[in-house]
Amino acid sequence: DQLISQIAAGEVVERPASVVKELVENAIDAGAGRIEVRIEGGGLRRIAVSDNGCGIPKEELPLALRRHATSKIHSLLELESVASLGFRGEALASIASIAGLVLTSRVPGADHAWSIGPEGVQPASGETGTRVEVTDLFFKTPARRKFLKSEATETAHCLREFEHAALSHPGVEMRFFANGRAVSVLPAQSARERANAILPHDFAQASREVFAESEGLKVSGWAGLPTAARSRSDAQYFFVNGRCIRDRMLLHALRQGYSDVLYNGAQPSFCLFLEVDPSQVDVNVHPTKNEVRFRESQRVHQFVFHAVEAALAPAMS
Ligand code: ADP
Ligand code: MG
Structure with a gap:
């Protein structure tokens, strides 16, 4: 199952920017009004996306990392069709198979946040919303790592995915940091203001x-x-x-x-x-x-x- 996840992930996680795209889309799906993306080392060392969206209840954290399509894959031949479905219900699972992943979330009304990572589900600190931290992307699949370009290029690709999401969701406050430096800070604004800020x-x-x-x-x-x-x-x-x-x-x-x-x-x-x-x-x-x-x-x-x-x-x- 781990191997199939890795192969499927390889089809869709081409580079760090693919992870940024999936995590930001999840944040938007969660109804976030504010999204922050922080990357280090072109996204290879670390990608952290946090939002103030609806959060994930403690009981559902393990489910969020599970690959929904597991029972549907019976042969390698089917992998192609699985890949063509993209990340439907498997973005987090796929990313977790090729990187370190810690998911921390807190739903409105909860006393505190909970996180799920290699050590299982644990109490954590954090505001209402969700934070996904992805570390050492492709460390389990070094072959893929070899095809990546320089840190500057990967950072630019990550920023581009961020900008795509930002252009189509101008009402969401969005920030992008690379190696701790603020690269793009966008308040909630009109579509025109958002386009002016990015173009x-x-x-x-x-x-x-x-x-x-x-x-x-x-x-x-x-x-x-x-x-x-x-x-x-x-x-x-x-x-x-x-x-x-x-x-x-x-x-x-x-x-x-x-x-x-x-x-x-x-x-x-x-x-x-x-x-x-x-x-x-x-x-x-x-x-x-x-x-x-x-x-x-x-x-x-x-x-x-x-x-x-x-x-x-x-x-x-
Ligand atoms: P998909 O987005 O296709 O459902 P994912 O693997 O990307 O699959 O996410 C799995 C599930 O985890 C989502 O369906 C959602 O329930 C939950 N989830 C992921 N990210 C967030 C987030 N930022 N806020 C709230 N829930 C999330
Ligand atoms: Mg998703």
């Missing part, structure tokens, strides 16, 4: 609001004007139903919407939130690659193209 400076100064709605489709957000287009090329965020994705079709639609205002080869900054009827999109193509498949791809393309074009049109006059 490059020129984006805040020169961007157009994008908004369009059509049957089962809605897009909102901001498209940077050509001044912003010359800045960081990685300041490009597309969210589909709250999940940050990279999609060739959407990028193509966007560039087409920009075609009249974009300098040759320039990379526009943008932050767009696309909402699609869940029955019209498959977001589970792969748990880590952030891909989606649209049922009516061409319609989505036209929709995004026209929305961006309309938003940028006044820039021409």
